[in-house]
Amino acid sequence: MTRSLAAPTRYFKAALAAAVIIAAPAMAQQTSQSPLTDEDMEIVRKSKEIAESAQAAEMPDWLRTDNAKFSAAHQEAKELVQQLQQTDPTMKRMDELAKAKTRFSNQKVVVFASRSLGSQGLKDLLDMASGNPDVLVVFRGIPENANLGEAMLEIQQMAAERDPVPNIVINPVLFTEYNVTSVPTIIVRKEQSVLPGELPEEVARVAGLSNPAWLLRQVEAGTDGDLGVRGPVESISEPDLIELMKKRFAKIDWEEQKRGAVKNFWNKQNFRELPEAHKDRVRELDPTVYISEDITAPDGTLIAKQGDLINPLDVAPFTQAVVVLDPLDEDQVARVKEALPRINQVPGVTRITYIVTRLDREEGWDSYTKTTDTFDAPVFLLTPDVAQRFELEYVPSIITAQGKRFVVEELADRRNEP
Template sequence: MRCFELPQNPWRQSVVCLLCWFGVQTIQAEEAWLQRSQAILKALEGQPRPEWLYGQSEQLDVKRHAQQVMEASKTIQTEALSTSGLPTVPLNKPLTQLFVSFSLGESALKGIFEEAAGRDDVLLVFRGPKPSQKLPALMADLKRLLKGIDPLPNIVIDPTRFQRWSVSSVPDIVVEQDGKTSLHVRGVASLSWLDEQLKTGKQGDLGTLGDVGEIAEIDLLEEIKRRMAAIDWKQKQRQAIERFWGQQKFEDLPTAQADRERIVDLTITAPRDLTAPNGQLIIRAGQTVNPLDKMPFGLCLMVFDATEPAQFELIRHQSCQDKQARIMYLATSLPRQEGWDSFKRLETALQAPVYLLTPDVRSRFQLQHVPAVVEQSGNRLLVHERKLPAATGERS
């Protein structure tokens, strides 16, 4: 039965919906934690690396630098140089891409900038920063050369364009139309010369018609690949796991010093009307309801400190009054040094999932000492606190 279906028995549906709400509130945190832990365990078994692993300083620096370079064109043309953005040439019109580098010399670059100024059909392409150069320094160099040029030319920093057109030297001109090369020439940086060739119908690869030089800037994509290959991923995984357990917060509870039983009453008084998504009234404001009057709890909670072998042994051999209840193991703490190895050993020994106790669950079931068992007794929940055997009862 679902809360949004038309009921055959409205009262029974009200109880079912209330119990659904109660169940979500009591075990939602553990289920989320288990899903996260299982995802991490799968990643450690050779699956794609989880996002949290990308927090390593080395890779973070590479990724940040790559993003900065790939965004450099927008930054140059909006905030730094106050131009309107990259050219928007219709698909059926040619786009001239002039590949340049600081190896051409500042005087030659400034001349190219001046000739390309105001040309919406021309894009000047740099591959990236020079070796060991930071992006702000590259942008400062460009701004200095562009000073006094108005309107500004369209400039982009994009190593992918160098790779796409196999550009290995500069200057290099690729005229692109409909996603294909209509004209390609190396060793020429003159846009006026290029315009004359296009007017006469020149097409195809014209070869090298002038002096070419090496590209002074790095290929950022290749640099990223090199740095990624140099990273010891197994070591980074170990470090990430250590950080996870080092930062994990546990709901530590003191060890029970005596056998004790306490009753937890689930009776609630609705502070306001509780309605289903379809608007049907489930519980009226002020109505008192005990969900256990109509439906069993269905769970037997085993709460223990997994860092204490004696608590683990007691819980492992503990039984529940209701043999049909589903046992849920809740650990108040796990060994930080052993981390996931300890977690996996626990699940193997218990042959069941192990969850971490969370603050909301601790409060909802009024847990005070461990080891403890929470199970239904009549229309109440009973919390059994168990004293450890005398020889091993003290916490180390």
């Protein structure tokens, strides 16, 4: 059987992987004003050395940006910094601040609000912001005991009730960066381009007003700075959303969560069961791939041309025997065990891989452990890709390679034979 494909199969791709080299993006450098600790900077410095070392050698191969070692070094450095942004408190906080700042740097006027203003106060404020793209209304968080999803939906609904929809966000970072402690507070910012992670500079502010018209007139007249309190103000009723989330996360029993995840793992698996073989049968499969159009690497190197017939077994030998069975059927297990000495004698077989069609959901990991102990080897679940590639129909099946073909042997159930 010859397959016609516009691109090689996954097995063929793996065999030709050495021919395809993709350069990883370069690392961004840290500025000298970074608040990283000395230990953080040492880790980042080492990661930069990893990337730079790929360019330092003088051999021509090392100077190519599509070279595998160069690509691997850059990728290693990139992954290191990404890992630090997820685990190191300093870098994680820097990354969060940069993203939060950049997202809300376009509006000239920022109005800081809270539910403490009351329904009418919020209505007046949002009516003002509706249709004014230069105004951003900011809340610091959600009520202490509120459900996060429901509170976010409430904010969205307040915005959706108006046409045009005003710009409303929950962003405690803006409250912190502009040192806002009461509402309503209005800040007019410079209309300027800012670097990623930066915020526009404050020109002027006023507290106690819900409409920026007065403040904008003062700015136009050349007045800047803190213009004081011009009306009634309220304390901010919502806690800082980031701090609230930290408190909630701290109360989570993560060990219990992990135990639940482990317990439920097998209940979520999709088993691909196959009928049991009732007669011995041996089938041969030709894995030859017909290339229906040219296949090239990113740099234009031709990997395979249209019309080629390529057999993956010519590219990489298949040195294993794959055993596919239902481990909950004791008779199938017995048949496979009986065949193991013979399988180990097949020319070219250096190891045996066990694939199972199902496990006991109720026993979960105990069922998996029992199966691995039975064969003294790890076991894997049958995937649609493997079932399709080897055209599996019955179990137990034993897959080996002979010459340029795969051989699929099915072992019959002989329990009812005389």
